[in-house]
Amino acid sequence: MSDYSKLLIKKYFDDNSFIAADIKSYNNFVDVELQKIIEENKIIEPTIIPSNVEEYKIMLDKISITKPEITEADGSKRVIYPMEARLRKLSYSAPVFIEISSHINGAQRESFRTQIGSIPVMLKSKYCHLNGLSREELIDKGEDPEDPGGYFIINGTEKALVKIEDLAANKFLVSVSSSTTTPFEGKVFSERGSYKIPHSIEKLKDGIVYISFTRVKRIPLVVIIKALGVVKDEDIMKYIELEDSSEVFINLYEFVDIKTEDDAVDYIAKRIGIMQTKEIRMERTREILDKYLLPHIGLEKSGRSSKAQNLCKMLKKYILVYNGVLPADDRDHYMNKRLKMSGDLLADLIRANLKILIGDMLYNFQRIVKRGKFPNLKVIIRDKLLTQRVYSSMATGSWVGGRKGISQRMERLNFLQVQSTLQRVISPLSASQENFEARTLHPTHLGRLCPAETPEGTNIGLRKNLALLANITQEIDEEEVLKTLKGLGLEMAK
DSSP states (O other): OOHHHHHHHHHHHHHOOTTHHHHHHHHHIIIIIHHHHHHHTOEEOOSSOOTTOSOEEEEEEEEEEOSOEEEOTTSOEEEOOHHHHHHTTOOOEEEEEEEEEEEETTEEEEEEEEEEEEEEOOTTSTTSTTTTOOHHHHHHTTOOTTOOOOOEEETTEEEEEOEEEEEOTTOOEEEEOSSSSOSEEEEEEEEETTEEEEEEEEEOTTSOEEEEETTEEEEEHHHHHHHTTOOOHHHHHHHHOOSSOHHHHHHHHHTTTOOSHHHHHHHHHHHTTOOSOHHHHHHHHHHHHHHHSSTTTOSSGGGHHHHHHHHHHHHHHHHHHHTTSSOOOOTTSGGGEEEEOHHHHHHHHHHHHHHHHHHHHHHHHHHHHHTTOOOOHHHHOOHHHHHHHHHHHHHHOOOGGGOOSOEEEOOOSSHHHHHHHHTEEEOOSOTTSOOHHHHSOOGGGTTTBOSSOOOSGGGTTTEEEBOTTOOOOOOOOHHHHHHHHHHTTOOOOO
């Protein structure tokens, strides 16, 4: 390597930490994602309320965390640094506070700020005491000044969260199908908050294109589009916009009898086995379409038109791939993959455990109401519940969704092993299955993943490592992109 190359690489690492993306992900989780999770669960309504009250709501408002601290046996609180946590087998974590209020018959009664638990703090993140310290100050605190950070300390053990490689959510991919019913299958994983719903589109031998999602199995796509409010065949043709529309005509002709939105909804209701009175049947089916069909576009009635237009785009792409005009998507191309980093993984964990905490609050509230008393909000919150569940997942590596090995112990045999552990990328595919294509080196790994560092044996090609100069960008907010494009003259379809 030339002196010039060495100088460039040295300069790069002077300005950039190879763990910077993980730290940025954690900061984004605390600053943005935590509040979003609270917004998803903002209003809590107990089903059993005191008899003299018409309406009772508990509202969650602003969430905030402080820097790591420790509560000693005598109840005193003070700041804690990572070295003390390692030596005393403690967890390096910060208390989480939330503003909570109760509303009786629409009027606010009590409002206060309380601790709902503690979350582990990533070393060198903006909430860590080591953030921004000089080399001398780090040495003074007992730290190695070359230590990159990017890991957690749970019960005195250093734990790193591995990066999970998964197919991109909210992206429609058409690939060669493994089933005998259809040669091609279109798939999209629609993700919004705690929802992650797989949708599949397939064309069977009868020439009709079907869609499946949750309990809705193989419903003709044209009927779903009509149920979302785009009833005219002319409008459907306009949105699909194909030069050779013969395939679309077959689908439209088959369901020409469905002339209104209600007809389409009723057809879907009968196909998925909802057999109540017509009003309830229609209402339940519309609720399924709003909540479970492409939830990333919206969960309200207002999103139906956008959903219909997106389904038309998907149908167009599926037909073009089916007829050989477009190539099938390569699921192993890194353009179609996303990495879940520490911030995303912790968001999944907190989201699932907050729901458990809320369920526990409701149980405690309703238990006190049944005794004929009016509960105080402070009594029904068990702050240790959330903390213990998060620590348990971090300590064992067992994550929500049945995933294992997410949190791994930091190996400290040498400095390179530390780097290797912090750069690890794991595929969620099963190690016991062949999956030859997923294990092979793909041209798009160049500069992103190390071509050599992967274990021998069953995990080969599924456990990878980031390249040293790899730089991971954060997810971009679609709303911001649309706003910018509209400012540049983009017009929405009528």
